[in-house]
Amino acid sequence: MAEGSDDIQALIAQMARLPGLGPRSARRLVLHLIRKRSGQMIQLARLLENVAQGSRECLTCGNITDRDECAICADPARATGELCVVEDVADLWALERGRAFRGRYHVLGGTLSALDEIGPEDLGIPGLVDRIARDRVTEVILALNATVDGQTTAHYIAEALAGSGVAVTGLAQGVPIGGELDYLDDGTISAALRARRRL
Amino acid sequence: MAEGSDDIQALIAQMARLPGLGPRSARRLVLHLIRKRSGQMIQLARLLENVAQGSRECLTCGNITDRDECAICADPARATGELCVVEDVADLWALERGRAFRGRYHVLGGTLSALDEIGPEDLGIPGLVDRIARDRVTEVILALNATVDGQTTAHYIAEALAGSGVAVTGLAQGVPIGGELDYLDDGTISAALRARRRL
Ligand SMILES: [Zn+2]
Ligand SMILES: [Zn+2]
Numbered sequence: 596m597a598e599g600s601d602d603i604q605a606l607i608a609q610m611a612r613l614p615g616l617g618p619r620s621a622r623r624l625v626l627h628l629i630r631k632r633s634g635q636m637i638q639l640a641r642l643l644e645n646v647a648q649g650s651r652e653c654l655t656c657g658n659i660t661d662r663d664e665c666a667i668c669a670d671p672a673r674a675t676g677e678l679c680v681v682e683d684v685a686d687l688w689a690l691e692r693g694r695a696f697r698g699r700y701h702v703l704g705g706t707l708s709a710l711d712e713i714g715p716e717d718l719g720i721p722g723l724v725d726r727i728a729r730d731r732v733t734e735v736i737l738a739l740n741a742t743v744d745g746q747t748t749a750h751y752i753a754e755a756l757a758g759s760g761v762a763v764t765g766l767a768q769g770v771p772i773g774g775e776l777d778y779l780d781d782g783t784i785s786a787a788l789r790a791r792r793r794l
Numbered sequence: 795m796a797e798g799s800d801d802i803q804a805l806i807a808q809m810a811r812l813p814g815l816g817p818r819s820a821r822r823l824v825l826h827l828i829r830k831r832s833g834q835m836i837q838l839a840r841l842l843e844n845v846a847q848g849s850r851e852c853l854t855c856g857n858i859t860d861r862d863e864c865a866i867c868a869d870p871a872r873a874t875g876e877l878c879v880v881e882d883v884a885d886l887w888a889l890e891r892g893r894a895f896r897g898r899y900h901v902l903g904g905t906l907s908a909l910d911e912i913g914p915e916d917l918g919i920p921g922l923v924d925r926i927a928r929d930r931v932t933e934v935i936l937a938l939n940a941t942v943d944g945q946t947t948a949h950y951i952a953e954a955l956a957g958s959g960v961a962v963t964g965l966a967q968g969v970p971i972g973g974e975l976d977y978l979d980d981g982t983i984s985a986a987l988r989a990r991r992r993l
Contacts, residue, residue, distance in 0.1 A: 598887050600860040602848060606841040609834070614826050615819050623976070625845070626884050627813050629858055632846040635808070640842035642805040643827070647835040649801060650828050659828055661799040685825050688797050 598622070603629075655726075657702030657719075659684050667691075673699050676733035680723070680752065682706055682740055690738065698736075701726065706744035707751055715751065724755055734762040741768060741782075797821070802828070854925075856901030856918075858883050866890075872898050875932035879922070879951065881905055881939055884976040889937060894984035897935075900925065905943035906950055914950065923954055933961040935990055939974050952993050963990040 598604050603625060610621035628636040652658070653665035660666065667673055677698030681687050687700050703718045715721065727735060737752060739745035753763045769787040770776065776784060797803050802824060809820035827835040851857070852864035859865065866872055876897030880886050886899050902917045914920065926934060936951060938944035952962045965986040975983065 598890075599858040599864070599883075600845075600848065602841055602844045602860065603858065606838075606845050609838050609841055612834070613823055615822065620814050622887065623814065623884070624812055626858075626882075626887075628842070629845065629849050629883075632849055635811070636842055636846040639805075639808050640839050640846055642801055642808055643835055643839035643842065645801045646799075646805050646824070646828065647831040647839055649799065650831055659798040659802065659825075661801065665798070683825075684798075684828075685821070688821065688825075691797075 598625075652702075656700045657684070657704060658687055658700060667699055673697060674730075675699075676731060677736060678727060678730070678732045678734070679736045679738050681738050682745065682748075686738060686740075696736075698734075699730075703739075703748070706739065706742070706748040708744050715755075718748070720752060720755060723752070724759075727756065727759070727761055732761055734764060737763065737765045739765075797824075851901075855899045856883070856903060857886055857899060866898055872896060873929075874898075875930060876935060877926060877929070877931045877933070878935045878937050880937050880975070881944065881947075885937065885939075888975050888978065888980075888983055889987070892980045892983040892987065894987045895935075897933075898929075902938075902947070905938065905941070905947040907943050914954075917947070919951060919954060922951070923958075926955065926958070926960055931960055933963060935987070936962065936964045936993070937975065937987070938964075941974070948993070962993050964993050965990055 598607060607618070607621045607625050610616055610624055611618045613621075616624070628639065649661040650659055651661070651663075653660045653668055654663050655668040656665060658665040658667060662669070675698040677696070678701055679690065679696055679698060680701045680703060681690065682703055682705060684702055687702060690696050690700075701723055703720075703723075705713055705718055707713055707715065707718065726732075735752070735756060737749040739749045749765060756763050767790060768783065769790055770779065770783070797806060806817070806820045806824050809815055809823055810817045812820075815823070827838065848860040849858055850860070850862075852859045852867055853862050854867040855864060857864040857866060861868075874897040876895070877900055878889065878895055878897060879900045879902060880889065881902055881904060883901055886901055889895050889899075900922055902919075902922075904912055904917055906912055906914065906917065925931075934951070934955060936948040938948045948964055955962050
């Protein structure tokens, strides 16, 4: 046993399985933490335990929360009639960091995928259509990734809402702020060109 | 609050402080863990808690262990008379992974440094000299990093042991200038150890 104790070896193995880490970075992290074992490491353990025990999905929108309903769904000021549909919670967090959207969300938890046999029911799209009618939503913003599966999903939802009187919109495609043309893929450049606007 | 709950935000902040991580990778890790909250996340929390509570430094050599004396110091088969001096526990782990060394270790916990005002007492070098006499060590292998401070420390220890009758050796071939042991592959470390030379 090279690394101290069975628990230390098990901890390194667990850390090494995390996305973006590997055996070497796991070993370095664990040694760093052991050096700070009475402070940072205990705190991290307690926070992980608390979050693991206390987190659940918001029953209304699918956001991660520590209650039945997340802070956004519980906030009456966010009943703007705008509903932003995202693939996963990471996207919801990214939009909230942008502070530009003041309505509510719906987290699909994935995209339609023929290959992975993920259909509309798996993503709760019938429930989403019900929610849109029930909550008097006036605009659905499909903030899905610009991938094939993301766009397939956006089209499916747009069709499901056709004739409902709800406006269905999507994020504008174009050059990101600070983005250099030379580094963008061709699809992005073409889309930005097609959507060009008068200055 | 963009990210779910106060605990989730605190967890992301703690993770972002770890070496090699930042806010983005911390968010990704936390979301990944929350998705696996009833399995992997709970396990990780418990292991961190156990290791934080159970780890200490071996009273004899400074290795990380969960007992007063580490498994290497407690193993009579490793009383070979060879003592390998390393800067920190990461280096000891790296040498153990190489499986070429069957003696015991001494972890300095750093190197001599005029700049940082780290002197021989701070590294317990007088205690090391005592240990070498007490434990009937016949060869001291100075497996220190090939940095200026590492080599200064090696020379200091070699001088402190001059006239004691103990052979003092150092890792020879395979350690690149400026290289740190923890970053070397196992084969290089083994080769350097086998080719150690008298200083
Ligand atoms: Zn919600
Ligand atoms: Zn020991």
